[in-house]
Each structure stands twice: as C-alpha cells, then as structure tokens.
Amino acid sequence: MAERNGGRTLRAEIVEALIHPGRRFKRTELYRSAVRHPSPASPRGRAMTSFHNFFLHIYPVKVPRKVLSFRSTFRLGFIATVLFTILFVSGMYLMFFYHPAVPQAYFDMHNLATSVAFGQFVRNIHRWAAHLMVLVVGLHLLRVFYSGAYKAPRQFNWLIGVALLVATLLFSFTGYLLPWDQLSFWAVEVGTSIAGNAPILGSKAQQILLGGQEVGGNALLRFYVLHIYVLPATLIVLLAVHIWRVRKDGFQVADREEAAATITEPESGAREEVSAGV
Amino acid sequence: MSEREEPRYRLLGVVPHEIEVHPAREPEDEVFTWPHFLVRHVVIAGITVAVVFALAIAFDAPLKDLANPNLTPPVAKAPWYFAGLQELLHWFHPMVAGVLVPTVAVVFLAALPFLDRSRGWRVRDRKLVVVVVTALVVAAVALTLIGALFRGPEWSWVWPWQHLYLEL
Structure with a gap:
C-alpha cells in the first residue's frame, strides 16, 4: 500500500475521512489560513483564540470569575443583542415579500401567511422578538440602575444606553404601522396625533413625521425607510460603541469587589464624626 | 568639578499621604x-x-382588516409600551402628557448619572436617587398596566377578566 503524507496509509486516510472529516479538514491550507490560532486546549491557546478571532474581540481575553454568575447581570444586555440579531435576520426575509405601498402592504401580509414558505412563522418571530426586545431593554436599564453601574466611569455609556432604548421604541413603533391593518393604523394615528402638540413646530412636527396631513401612503413609506434603513444603521453604531465601552470600562461586578476591599480609613472615620455631631 | 559630574535631581511628584489602596x-x-x-x-x-x-x-x-381612516374601531390603543402615555393623555392636556412628560422623562434618564452626586454604588449609599427613580418606575409601570389591561371602548374602565382589550 502506498505511503502518503505523514506516513499514513491510503486506508488510514480513507478511514479518517469517513470517521473524522473535521480532523482532516483542520489540516487543510484553507482552514489553517482562516483559523490561525493554536488549539484552545492550553491557556496560551485560549488567549490566542481571543487575539486571533475578530468576533471574539468584543470580549476581553479574561473575565472576572464573578461575571460567570447569571445573577451578576441576568445577561439582559446580551439577550437584547440576541433579540436584535433575530430581528435583523427575520426582517431581512420579510423585506423580500413586502411593498411599502397602500394597500399592497396589507395584501403582502396575507401573502406571507398563505403563499410564502415559512412566511407567517417568520413574521411571528419578528413580532414576538420585537415585543421581547422592548421588555428586555427596559429590564436591562433597571438592572444597570439598581446595581449602580451608571456611575463613573460609565456615565456616558448609560447615555448611549438611553439612546438605544429610544431607538428600540422607535423601531417598534415604526414597525407597528407596516402591516397596514386597522390595528396598526389606529395605533399610529393615536401615537402621531401627539406630535401635533409639539411646542413651536406644532402640526409641522406631525407633518414631517407623516409626510402629509394624515397617516397615509407617505407615512407608510417614511416609517418603512426609518424602520429598515435609518434605525438599523443608528442602532448598530450605538450598539457597537455601547459594547466597546463595556469592554473598555470592564465589568462593574469586578469594581464592586474592589470597592468593597478598598481601604479608605480616614474617610469613613470622618463620616462617623459628622454623624456623631448630628 | 566639571559640569558633567554635578549631581542632578528631578522632582517626580508629591503624593498625598492617604491614597486609595487597591489590593492586587x-x-x-x-x-x-x-x-x-x-x-x-x-x-x-x-x-x-x-x-x-x-x-x-x-x-x-x-x-x-385593511386600514380604513373612515372607520374608527371601538378601541384605538397605542402599542403596549405607549399605553402609559395614552393613559396620561386621558387625564392631562396633550401638550403635557404627550410632549412634556416624555421629553422630561428621557432627558432625566439621560442626565441621571450626572445628576446623582452620591458616592458609592450600593443602594444604601444613594438612597435618594433610588427612592426617586423607584417611584417614577412604579408610576410608569402602573400607568402602562392600566392603559394596556384596564381600558376599553372610549377609554372606559374595563376589568381585564370582563374583556381584555389588548392586542400585541
């Protein structure tokens, strides 16, 4: 039997190709050019995995052990990001079958349900993920507030977080109109009539928002463009900065530990004196 | 003595006696x-x-059904996360409930870290801000629940077990 590369026999190669195709693939030039870090079996390999992987770059190489506990953050920010990813992908599919026009938009909803493969299912996914995202982003805000994670040096990231919350609400609200049924029409009618009361601009604000005097074809087109172009671009940039800042500032859980261990004897002594004086 | 051999001193810095000690x-x-x-x-x-x-x-x-501007449905509700605002609209002038309150709420939220001058991250270190924010959150959640679950035709009070006018 002919000797092949690495002293393996042809038979051994065939057996490996059948039983361990992955192992075989990992030796190819294609794989080794794409994945350049060593196997993450050793500490060095694990660090190298982080250094050499673009997608792992949003994580630090090491995290405080405290962060591994679910209750440290309840993973709410991460869940919101996952929901956004689900919305991004399912929304892309829905866009293939949607016309932002009156009344075609409404008929497209029926087409999704009756003649598009997984159309209704993907629409359901998009809808429930959207509601959940509003909920989870709200809970994330509360978690960050109650654990005091908005304090220095994280003030600006809290500000970006508030912008992300507003973007999420606008996302959900603009998306609400798109099916163009009685539910979406009147919900948006109620919502945008408020804009008519804006100071100085008055009904101008409403007209800018709707592209006319009332909720009609222009409003649908405007909400569609906001929903599928302006808001995703805005949210992705804000989210990137938000996550980057978390990475730079470190996890707040670790700070709490440190603050608890920090020795500030003279200060606490002074505070006692003041309270004694009172 | 040549210039070169003269001892030269540099002031590196003056450090206060009490410094924060961060254990490694x-x-x-x-x-x-x-x-x-x-x-x-x-x-x-x-x-x-x-x-x-x-x-x-x-x-x-x-x-x-297909959107029809000429046919107002018996219940026209905003999406659930705006139901609290709609409830406020029932009580106050639209200028107040629709513009002033949400604007102030967002600005207050955004400015929170800069307004809160308390030291320390624990709840007991910042009682004032926790009490204020908790009160606002409870009010917002209560209004949202009332608007979303307890309101029916013409924004009348309807118990959720009688009929639930909630569409997601």
Whole structure:
C-alpha cells in the first residue's frame, strides 16, 4: 500500500475521512489560513483564540470569575443583542415579500401567511422578538440602575444606553404601522396625533413625521425607510460603541469587589464624626 | 568639578499621604473568556432563540382588516409600551402628557448619572436617587398596566377578566 503524507496509509486516510472529516479538514491550507490560532486546549491557546478571532474581540481575553454568575447581570444586555440579531435576520426575509405601498402592504401580509414558505412563522418571530426586545431593554436599564453601574466611569455609556432604548421604541413603533391593518393604523394615528402638540413646530412636527396631513401612503413609506434603513444603521453604531465601552470600562461586578476591599480609613472615620455631631 | 559630574535631581511628584489602596486582584479571580464566559452566552442565546420560536409557533401575529381612516374601531390603543402615555393623555392636556412628560422623562434618564452626586454604588449609599427613580418606575409601570389591561371602548374602565382589550 502506498505511503502518503505523514506516513499514513491510503486506508488510514480513507478511514479518517469517513470517521473524522473535521480532523482532516483542520489540516487543510484553507482552514489553517482562516483559523490561525493554536488549539484552545492550553491557556496560551485560549488567549490566542481571543487575539486571533475578530468576533471574539468584543470580549476581553479574561473575565472576572464573578461575571460567570447569571445573577451578576441576568445577561439582559446580551439577550437584547440576541433579540436584535433575530430581528435583523427575520426582517431581512420579510423585506423580500413586502411593498411599502397602500394597500399592497396589507395584501403582502396575507401573502406571507398563505403563499410564502415559512412566511407567517417568520413574521411571528419578528413580532414576538420585537415585543421581547422592548421588555428586555427596559429590564436591562433597571438592572444597570439598581446595581449602580451608571456611575463613573460609565456615565456616558448609560447615555448611549438611553439612546438605544429610544431607538428600540422607535423601531417598534415604526414597525407597528407596516402591516397596514386597522390595528396598526389606529395605533399610529393615536401615537402621531401627539406630535401635533409639539411646542413651536406644532402640526409641522406631525407633518414631517407623516409626510402629509394624515397617516397615509407617505407615512407608510417614511416609517418603512426609518424602520429598515435609518434605525438599523443608528442602532448598530450605538450598539457597537455601547459594547466597546463595556469592554473598555470592564465589568462593574469586578469594581464592586474592589470597592468593597478598598481601604479608605480616614474617610469613613470622618463620616462617623459628622454623624456623631448630628 | 566639571559640569558633567554635578549631581542632578528631578522632582517626580508629591503624593498625598492617604491614597486609595487597591489590593492586587488575585490571578484566580479571572478566567478565560473562551470557553467559560462564551459557553454561557451560547446557552443564553440558544434559550432566547428557543423562547422566540416557541412563541412564534404558539401565537400568530395579529392581522385585522385593511386600514380604513373612515372607520374608527371601538378601541384605538397605542402599542403596549405607549399605553402609559395614552393613559396620561386621558387625564392631562396633550401638550403635557404627550410632549412634556416624555421629553422630561428621557432627558432625566439621560442626565441621571450626572445628576446623582452620591458616592458609592450600593443602594444604601444613594438612597435618594433610588427612592426617586423607584417611584417614577412604579408610576410608569402602573400607568402602562392600566392603559394596556384596564381600558376599553372610549377609554372606559374595563376589568381585564370582563374583556381584555389588548392586542400585541
């Protein structure tokens, strides 16, 4: 039997190709050019995995052990990001079958349900993920507030977080109109009539928002463009900065530990004196 | 003595006597992101996807009749997260409930870290801000629940067990 590369026999190669195709693939030039870090079996390999992987770059190489506990953050920010990813992908599919026009938009909803493969299912996914995202982003805000994670040096990231919350609400609200049924029409009618009361601009604000005097074809087109172009671009940039800042500032859980261990004897002594004086 | 051999001194800095002492973090306080943190994220992502899929299989997204500007439905509700605002609109002038309150709320939220001058992250270190924000959150949640669950035709009070006028 002919000797092949690495002293393996042809038979051994065939057996490996059948039983361990992955192992075989990992030796190819294609794989080794794409994945350049060593196997993450050793500490060095694990660090190298982080250094050499673009997608792992949003994580630090090491995290405080405290962060591994679910209750440290309840993973709410991460869940919101996952929901956004689900919305991004399912929304892309829905866009293939949607016309932002009156009344075609409404008929497209029926087409999704009756003649598009997984159309209704993907629409359901998009809808429930959207509601959940509003909920989870709200809970994330509360978690960050109650654990005091908005304090220095994280003030600006809290500000970006508030912008992300507003973007999420606008996302959900603009998306609400798109099916163009009685539910979406009147919900948006109620919502945008408020804009008519804006100071100085008055009904101008409403007209800018709707592209006319009332909720009609222009409003649908405007909400569609906001929903599928302006808001995703805005949210992705804000989210990137938000996550980057978390990475730079470190996890707040670790700070709490440190603050608890920090020795500030003279200060606490002074505070006692003041309270004694009172 | 030549110029070169003269001793030269440099003032490096004056440090106050009391400085914060940060104990060095023990090496075992940190773990590798890959795999310890990442595997948790993968599990959470999987659960999130599973929950969304389960909801999507169990409940269809609503679809009513074609939008008709001339036919006002008996109940015209904003999406649930704006139901609190709609409830406020029932009580106050639209200028107040629709513009002033949401604007002030967002500006207050954004400015919160700069307004809160308390020191320390614990709740007991910042009682004032926690009490104020908790009161506002409770009010917002109560208004949202009332608007979303307890309101019916013409914004009348309807108990949720009588009829639930809530569309998601």
